[in-house]
Structure formats: C-alpha cells, structure tokens
Amino acid sequence: MSYSDYSVGAPVVDKAAPDGPIETRWERRKFGVKLVNPANKRKVKIIVVGTGLAGGAAAATLGEAGYQVTSFCYQDSPRRAHSIAAQGGINAAKNYRNDGDSVYRLFYDTVKGGDFRARESNVHRLAEISRQIIDQCVAQGVPFAREYGGLLDTRSFGGVQVSRTFYARGQTGQQLLLGAYQALERQVNAGTVTMYPRHEMLELVVVEGRARGVVVRDMVTGEIETHLADAVVLATGGYGNVFYLSTNAKGCNVTAAWRAHRKGALFANPCFTQIHPTCIPVSGDHQSKLTLMSESLRNDGRVWVPKQIGDTRDPREIPHEERDYFLERKYPSFGNLVPRDIASRAAKEVCDEKRGVGPSGLGVYLDFDDAIQRLGRKAVEAKYGNLFEMYERITGENPYEVPMRIFPAVHYTMGGLWVDYDLQSTIPGLYVAGEANFSDHGANRLGASALMQGLSDGYFVLPVTIGDYLASNKLPEVTPDAPEVVEAEKAVRDRIETLLSINGTRTVDSFHRELGHIMWDYCGMERTEDGLRKALELIPELRREFWNNVKIPGTGAELNQSLEKAGRVADFLELGELMCLDALHRRESCGGHFRGESQTEDGEAQRDDENFSYAAAWEYTGRGSAPVLHKEELLFEYVHPTQRSYK
Amino acid sequence: MKVNLRVWRQRDAVDKGRMVSYVVEDASEDMSFLELLDVLNEKLILSGDEPVAFDHDCREGICGSCSMVVDGHPHGPEKATTVCQLHMRKFSDGATITVEPFRAGAFPVIKDLVVDRGAFDKIIQAGGYISANTGSAPEAHSTPVPKSNADRSFAAANCIGCGACVAACPNGSASLFLGAKLTHLGEMPQGQPERWERVVNMVETHDDAGFGGCTNTGACATACPKEIPLDVISQLNHDYLKATVGGRRKKA
Numbered sequence: 001m002s003y004s005d006y007s008v009g010a011p012v013v014d015k016a017a018p019d020g021p022i023e024t025r026w027e028r029r030k031f032g033v034k035l036v037n038p039a040n041k042r043k044v045k046i047i048v049v050g051t052g053l054a055g056g057a058a059a060a061t062l063g064e065a066g067y068q069v070t071s072f073c074y075q076d077s078p079r080r081a082h083s084i085a086a087q088g089g090i091n092a093a094k095n096y097r098n099d100g101d102s103v104y105r106l107f108y109d110t111v112k113g114g115d116f117r118a119r120e121s122n123v124h125r126l127a128e129i130s131r132q133i134i135d136q137c138v139a140q141g142v143p144f145a146r147e148y149g150g151l152l153d154t155r156s157f158g159g160v161q162v163s164r165t166f167y168a169r170g171q172t173g174q175q176l177l178l179g180a181y182q183a184l185e186r187q188v189n190a191g192t193v194t195m196y197p198r199h200e201m202l203e204l205v206v207v208e209g210r211a212r213g214v215v216v217r218d219m220v221t222g223e224i225e226t227h228l229a230d231a232v233v234l235a236t237g238g239y240g241n242v243f244y245l246s247t248n249a250k251g252c253n254v255t256a257a258w259r260a261h262r263k264g265a266l267f268a269n270p271c272f273t274q275i276h277p278t279c280i281p282v283s284g285d286h287q288s289k290l291t292l293m294s295e296s297l298r299n300d301g302r303v304w305v306p307k308q309i310g311d312t313r314d315p316r317e318i319p320h321e322e323r324d325y326f327l328e329r330k331y332p333s334f335g336n337l338v339p340r341d342i343a344s345r346a347a348k349e350v351c352d353e354k355r356g357v358g359p360s361g362l363g364v365y366l367d368f369d370d371a372i373q374r375l376g377r378k379a380v381e382a383k384y385g386n387l388f389e390m391y392e393r394i395t396g397e398n399p400y401e402v403p404m405r406i407f408p409a410v411h412y413t414m415g416g417l418w419v420d421y422d423l424q425s426t427i428p429g430l431y432v433a434g435e436a437n438f439s440d441h442g443a444n445r446l447g448a449s450a451l452m453q454g455l456s457d458g459y460f461v462l463p464v465t466i467g468d469y470l471a472s473n474k475l476p477e478v479t480p481d482a483p484e485v486v487e488a489e490k491a492v493r494d495r496i497e498t499l500l501s502i503n504g505t506r507t508v509d510s511f512h513r514e515l516g517h518i519m520w521d522y523c524g525m526e527r528t529e530d531g532l533r534k535a536l537e538l539i540p541e542l543r544r545e546f547w548n549n550v551k552i553p554g555t556g557a558e559l560n561q562s563l564e565k566a567g568r569v570a571d572f573l574e575l576g577e578l579m580c581l582d583a584l585h586r587r588e589s590c591g592g593h594f595r596g597e598s599q600t601e602d603g604e605a606q607r608d609d610e611n612f613s614y615a616a617a618w619e620y621t622g623r624g625s626a627p628v629l630h631k632e633e634l635l636f637e638y639v640h641p642t643q644r645s646y647k
Numbered sequence: 648m649k650v651n652l653r654v655w656r657q658r659d660a661v662d663k664g665r666m667v668s669y670v671v672e673d674a675s676e677d678m679s680f681l682e683l684l685d686v687l688n689e690k691l692i693l694s695g696d697e698p699v700a701f702d703h704d705c706r707e708g709i710c711g712s713c714s715m716v717v718d719g720h721p722h723g724p725e726k727a728t729t730v731c732q733l734h735m736r737k738f739s740d741g742a743t744i745t746v747e748p749f750r751a752g753a754f755p756v757i758k759d760l761v762v763d764r765g766a767f768d769k770i771i772q773a774g775g776y777i778s779a780n781t782g783s784a785p786e787a788h789s790t791p792v793p794k795s796n797a798d799r800s801f802a803a804a805n806c807i808g809c810g811a812c813v814a815a816c817p818n819g820s821a822s823l824f825l826g827a828k829l830t831h832l833g834e835m836p837q838g839q840p841e842r843w844e845r846v847v848n849m850v851e852t853h854d855d856a857g858f859g860g861c862t863n864t865g866a867c868a869t870a871c872p873k874e875i876p877l878d879v880i881s882q883l884n885h886d887y888l889k890a891t892v893g894g895r896r897k898k899a
Contacts, residue, residue, distance in 0.1 A: 061781040076702060077768050079808055080710040096788070132784070139784035141777045141835045143801040150791030168801060174709055175804060182776035189772040197765070220757055249704040283677040288685055289706045390708065393725075393732045394679075459781045507692045509685070553697050558659065559758045561700055562692065 005626050012617045012630040016421040026125040034471035041066035045229035049201045051078030054434025055235030056180035057458025063187030074200045079181040082249040086173025087294035089165035090451040092130040101162040103127045113159045114442020115591035116641040122439045129456040140179040157447040159339035165448040170387045201256040202492045204263045207484045211430035215492045222557040231429045238413035238435040242572045244516025246410035247292040253568035254575050265425040266617035268438035269415035271583035274592045276411035277343035281363040290409040295447040298336045300371035303327050305355040305364050315403050334646040341444045341592045344408035348525045358405045367403035414441040418617040422465035433457035443591025496556045499566045504549030508565045511546045523580050528596040532584040543573040588612045648674045651743040676736035701760040706731040711807030715760045716747040721811035721870045729872040749814035753857040764810050766856035773852035774845035775828045777837050796834045803830035805873045815870035818859030823867035826879030843890035
C-alpha cells in the first residue's frame with residue numbers, strides 16, 4: 001500500500017466548542033471552565049515549549065496565576081524567538097479611526113480572508129480578544145506608534161478596508177515580543193517560571209494517554225533530560241522551513257510538533273502555507289534565507305512589471321503607460337492591498353508570462369516613486385525608513401532611487417497541530433498555541449493577524465482553558481522510572497546515536513536544500529495532481545538517502561549544530577510527505593492552497609465547498625505508512641461562504 | 648571572489664583556543680557574511696573537520712543572536728549593521744578577514760564563536776519590565792503618551808540585546824544595554840511607579856554579573872547595530888543618582 005492510499009477515519013469533533021449566539025460563546029466558555037483553587041495552582045506543573053508571542057505570553061501569564069512553569073527555548077535567550085522579526089503590525093478591532101470597524105467586522109474579514117476554512121467560534125473569540133491585547137501591551141510599555149495628541153496610530157493592511165493595524169515602526173513583533181519576554185523574566189525573578197534556554201524538545205512523554213512531559217537536549221552539554229509535568233503547552237511556531245528557503249529564522253523547525261504528532265496528536269491542514277508576496281528575490285545558490293519586506297509597504301508602494309516581454313530597460317526609463325500595474329488593473333477596489341495569497345499568485349502569473357524583472361526574471365517592482373512625489377521623501381522615510389535601509393543592505397540598491405524588486409516567499413504556515421476550542425490537541429493535556437496550531441486563519445492568514453493570534457492564545461485563551469483540564473482530572477504522579485518515560489528517553493538517545501553513526505558523504509544542509517526544491521516546485525504557489533504525485537515519489541527516496549548517507553561530524557555530548565539540524569531535517573522529511581498528500585487530497589483551491597485543476601475562468605482560486613468544507617486532521621501511522629484522515633466539518637452560521645472577491 | 652579567513656576555534660569553555668586560517672575560493676559578493684561561513688562549514692564537514700560554531704537565527708538583523716567580531720569590530724566594519732546583514736560586497740577580492748567571538752568577562756566562550764550572554768537575561772529579571780499582570784490593563788487610550796516620549800522610548804527599545812556594546816567596550820560594560828532598557832521604560836508614564844527601584848536593581852545585577860563600569864568612551868554606541876544613542880547612559884546615570892543619592896528609591 002502506498003503512502004497516498006490514505007484511509008478516512010472517524011470525524012474529529014471539537015467537543016469544547018460552545019454553541020448559541022457567537023458573541024456570547026467565549027463568555028460562556030469562560031464561565032463553564034472549572035477553576036483551579038489558587039492554593040492548588042502552586043502544586044501544578046506546566047511545561048511550555050517555545051518563547052515566542054504565544055509561548056512567552058502563556059508562560060508569563062501562567063506564572064502570574066501561580067502555576068509552577070518550566071519554559072524551554074532553543075535560542076540562547078527567550079527574547080530571540082522568531083516572533084521578534086514580525087514587522088508590520090497587530091490588528092485590533094478598537095475602531096479608534098471611527099471608520100466602521102467592529103469586532104464583527106474583524107471576525108468577518110478574518111473568516112473571509114481565510115477563504116472559509118477556519119472555525120467561526122475561534123475567529124470570533126480572536127476578534128473579541130484583539131482589543132484586550134492592545135490594552136495589555138500598552139500597560140507593559142510597548143512603544144506603539146503614536147500621533148501628536150499622544151493617542152495610538154494605526155495603518156491599513158492587506159485584505160481589509162479599515163485602518164486597524166497598530167504598529168511600532170517596522171518592528172512591531174520585536175516590541176510585542178519584548179513585552180512578553182519582560183513579563184516572562186519578571187516571573188523568572190518571582191520564582192514561578194524556570195527558564196531553560198538552549199534546550200531543544202526532542203520527544204513528548206505520554207503516560208496513560210496523557211501528555212506528561214518532554215525529553216529535551218541541553219544544546220551546550222548534549223545532556224538528555226526528562227521534565228515531567230501535569231500538562232504540556234507547545235508554542236513552537238510554524239514549519240515554513242520545510243521549504244529550506246523561507247522568511248523563518250534558520251532554527252525554526254517542526255520537531256516538537258512532529259514528535260507530538262507521532263505520539264498521536266492529529267496534524268491539521270499541513271498544506272496550508274502562506275507565500276508572502278513582498279520578499280527580496282533569491283540572489284544565488286548560497287542563499288540561506290529570504291527576507292520579508294513588510295506588507296505595510298503596499299500601502300504606498302505600487303506593484304508593476306513592464307507590459308512588454310523582454311523589456312530590460314532601467315525601470316526609471318519605462319514610461320507609466322508601458323507599465324502594467326497588474327494588481328490595480330485586476331483588483332481595482334483593493335488594488336495593491338489585496339490579500340497575500342492573491343498578490344503572490346498574481347506576481348507568479350506575470351513572471352510565468354516572462355514579464356518578471358531582475359537577473360533571474362523572478363521578481364516584480366514595488367515602486368515608491370509616486371509616494372515620494374505625493375508625500376515627500378521625509379514622510380516616506382519616517383514610515384518605512386528601516387525597511388528601505390534593510391533592502392539596501394541586502395541588495396546594494398537604493399529604493400528611494402530605484403524601485404524595489406520583490407518576489408513571493410514562504411512565510412507562514414496556517415496548518416499545524418489540530419486543537420479544539422480550548423486549544424487542546426487530541427492528546428489530553430497537550431495544548432498548542434500560536435502558529436503551531438491550525439486554528440484561526442483557515443487557508444490564508446491576513447496580515448497583522450499572526451501577532452494577534454499568538455498573544456490571544458498566550459495571554460488570554462490558554463491560561464483560562466488549561467485550568468479546566470487541570471481542575472477536572474485527577475492526575476496520578478509520574479515518576480522518572482515509568483516505562484513510558486524510560487522509553488521516550490531511550491528513543492531520543494537511539495535516534496541521536498543512529499544519526500551520528502551514519503557517517504555518509506552528504507551534509508545535512510544539502511538534504512535540506514534538496515527537500516526545499518521539491519517542496520517549492522511541487523507544493524509551492526501552484527500545486528497539481530501530477531506534481532504532487534511526483535513529490536510523493538521523490539521525498540521518500542530522499543529520506544532513505546538521508547538515513548543512509550548523511551554526514552554529521554562531532555559527538556552528541558557537546559554543542560553540535562550539525563546534529564541539531566539533522567534531527568530537524570529528519571522530521572521535515574516526514575512532514576513534507578504529509579503536506580504533499582494533504583495538498584493532493586484537497587482537490588480544490590482555497591486561500592494559499594492553489595490547485596491548478598481548480599480555478600475560475602479568470603484564474604482565481606475555485607473552492608469546492610460541497611466536498612472540502614472541512615479541516616483535514618491527519619493521524620500518524622508510522623514513517624512512510626499511509627496516514628488516516630479525520631475530518632472536522634466546518635459550519636458557517638454567520639459568514640456565508642462566497643467566492644472571495646477583491647475586485 | 649576569494650576570501651582568506653582567520654577564525655577563532657575553541658573546542659569548549661576550558662580549551663585555550665587559537666586562530667585557524669581557511670580560504671574560501673568561491674565566495675560571491677551577494678552573500679551575507681554568515682552565508683560565507685555556511686560555505687566554509689559545508690567544506691569543513693565534507694573534509695572531515697568540524698564546522699565553525701556560531702550563533703545565528705533570524706538573519707535579518709533583529710533577533711540579536713549573531714555575535715562575532717569581524718576585523719576588530721563587533722558585527723564587522725559596516726555602520727548600523729548586524730553581521731548577518733553584512734554582505735561580501737563590502738569586502739575586496741582576496742581580503743583577509745579575522746573573525747573572533749564577542750569577548751568580555753561576563754560573556755564566557757562556549758565554543759568557537761558562541762558565547763554565553765545569559766547575564767543579559769539576569770539584568771532584565773532584576774527589573775527590566777513594567778509589572779502589569781495579564782488582564783489588569785486599563786483601556787489603552789486612558790493614558791496618552793506624548794509622541795516625543797513614545798519616539799524616544801522606541802529608539803531605546805530598539806535594542807536587540809546582541810551584546811555588541813559589551814564587546815566593543817574597553818571595560819566590558821553593559822551600560823548601553825542597561826540605559827536602553829531604562830530609557831525605554833522610563834520614558835513611558837506606565838514605567839514611572841517602578842522607575843527608581845528598577846534602576847538600582849538592574850545596576851546591581853549588572854555589576855554582580857561581572858560587567859565593568861562606564862568611562863564614557865562611546866565605543867558602545869559606535870558599535871551598536873541599532874544605533875542606540877549614547878545619551879541613554881546619561882539617562883541611566885541620572886536615574887541612578889536620583890534613586891540613590893537623591894533618595895527617590897523607597898526601601899521596601
């Protein structure tokens with residue numbers, strides 16, 4: 001039986017989801033949760049893996065509540081988690097602009113932006129909480145951009161027609177993360193949180209069907225340690241690095257989530273990947289990562305390519321009437337601010353027509369000439385100065401003089417571990433927050449919504465819902481000599497030993513690059529039946545070669561960056577296969593998942609609600625063995641699915 | 648382009664360490680400096696050597712992981728640029744480039760170019776925050792912040808905690824890092840209640856961690872990839888004096 005002969009299992013049901021009027025669901029759920037007595041919280045241990053917005057916020061808040069928290073991150077400090085790199089902003093339905101915004105509109109925009117593949121209840125809760133997040137962050141001293149009257153400034157982002165994005169220059173993620181980090185360090189000081197930087201989670205400990213701990217590797221000494229607890233939270237980010245080149249940090253990986261998946265947590269919608277339209281194009285084979293240029297640039301920059309194929313003139317010499325401002329032409333009402341999936345695909349289309357620009361032909365212009373003439377260079381500099389500088393450092397070109405060249409790149413993964421309304425996975429006691437879960441963005445995330453979701457999960461949702469599990473279940477004590485613990489630790493040691501003993505002829509990076517090419521070519525911006533089937537042949541072959549021919553110098557008992565990478569790439573080699581299968585089985589286009597076979601006459605994504613209005617949650621059955629598909633049907637009681645139109 | 652590298656190699660914290668020379672023949676001017684090290688490491692692995700260990704993560708100049716001294720400058724000679732954003736077009740063909748870890752008493756070397764900057768987290772733990780438990784915040788617009796304060800606060804909050812200031816300082820002082828956090832929080836109305844307590848606790852922790860004192864050489868601000876202004880140290884000294892000699896700090 002081949003991997004693509006998956007079977008369909010029982011539907012997966014979100015038992016925590018409340019019903020009734022949507023605007024009362026979160027209130028009623030909060031009232032419905034059992035509470036842990038404050039005196040008992042001190043005796044409850046919670047592990048939080050990852051210190052980005054979701055993990056940092058969760059660990060800090062759980063610590064404030066009085067739980068005993070243990071927090072892990074692979075970086076040398078929790079402040080370095082990749083949330084720090086988010087540039088543009090954070091959405092919130094404050095309606096400070098009096099432009100018709102509301103919780104309901106943010107909810108509506110997010111469900112629609114996600115192309116009707118997200119759960120309504122979750123999205124509405126996210127929109128409600130968005131307002132509290134801004135309050136919380138301001139109280140922490142986050143230096144948001146302000147107007148002269150001292151009040152908060154906002155800007156517009158793709159896919160919406162209101163101005164609801166709060167920002168701190170082009171470094172909003174950094175400032176929000178530092179807020180969460182500082183709150184976390186405050187709890188370290190208070191003794192409620194114990195922090196383990198430079199520790200990587202390599203296995204989940206499941207005892208009697210419940211998540212009870214993690215096995216981690218101390219990345220400095222190589223020591224393998226087991227940490228036990230009453231519940232485990234994974235806030236370990238997305239898996240965009242399966243493509244090798246992405247806007248993720250080099251260390252971002254799927255290992256923690258994948259280990260949990262192998263232990264029984266369902267993995268939902270793995271093929272839902274966001275390709276961000278405005279990144280700096282690839283410059284050569286040495287390229288190690290891609291750099292995003294914030295979506296906020298599309299507020300003032302105009303995207304274009306020459307009308308003529310083969311027009312290699314300096315862009316400044318191409319007159320306006322010979323330029324194709326293709327987003328403004330195709331989508332007159334949203335123009336350059338269409339959602340990310342649409343902008344990316346439009347850029348790919350013009351490059352496929354051989355009208356792309358730059359040495360590789362894989363690029364389009366993002367031009368600020370009009371904005372500079374309209375607003376003046378100073379105003380443009382105040383808004384985007386740091387982004388322009390970054391562009392110039394990387395490309396050696398001055399965007400005040402010459403239009404930027406941009407091209408889509410992998411940026412975010414909407415898929416992730418399946419969770420219910422409480423953010424609990426299918427393993428009791430295992431909670432998943434932030435990008436690591438699949439819950440709120442459907443098939444496409446709107447700009448400035450990742451920060452909102454990470455902080456919503458971490459500050460406001462998870463600390464409440466996890467209490468229900470802890471108060472409702474009497475958890476027996478687990479000792480380090482329990483067979484499940486010993487077995488988990490042994491699995492980690494065996495795997496490291498196997499990796500080190502292969503001593504082949506290829507580096508880890510060479511495998512990672514090859515996997516990335518396969519994923520980009522066949523599971524990237526456009527997917528087809530033939531391409532995905534091809535990828536499903538290539539990936540297992542590559543995985544076999546990896547396990548026979550990878551070369552990892554050094555030992556396991558020291559800081560060994562090749563070994564760290566090898567463990568992550570080994571998991572990407574399994575995840576990639578599942579992503580391709582998920583993309584193959586979903587014979588519709590929706591959001592970031594574009595199937596060549598399913599498009600409208602004018603080339604837009606054609607959804608198939610009759611057959612695919614569900615989240616696809618996959619069950620692991622063994623490496624390379626066909627997984628089982630569990631469907632969660634999606635009901636749309638409020639926002640009725642329509643063909644998304646931004647025209 | 649061809650590049651000659653002299654790289655600090657040190658097995659672990661107790662190893663004495665030494666400079667080792669390598670040649671990379673096939674560098675490209677579009678590479679970042681870390682991509683040059685990637686190319687070197689691929690070669691080292693295939694020839695049976697150990698790759699050079701170095702900290703890095705986002706590679707877009709914001710996480711603060713990368714930390715090496717290139718040709719005597721923390722993050723290299725390019726102004727306002729982290730080493731991950733330093734590109735080879737800034738070097739000439741055939742150049743010899745020296746690469747060392749950030750060196751400071753409070754940043755012990757772990758391996759090769761990797762150092763332990765955990766002392767920075769300890770300084771933040773001592774008071775680099777505003778105590779506002781989740782859920783306790785008032786409406787965001789209930790406290791307007793003058794734009795000039797917000798802007799100065801942001802300029803200081805821009806610090807990425809990389810430690811270049813410490814590596815550049817002849818005394819191994821982290822005063823710029825300290826001053827940046829104190830200014831970030833101290834410019835905000837929300838930061839006032841804990842202001843005097845904060846400065847004393849953070850300074851004490853800084854000193855205990857083995858960082859040196861400030862003698863106003865300004866090397867830190869010159870090396871800072873985020874151009875944190877030197878006047879945050881004046882702010883630090885001002886707040887520290889007011890808190891201690893000025894008696895603003897109320898003993899608990």
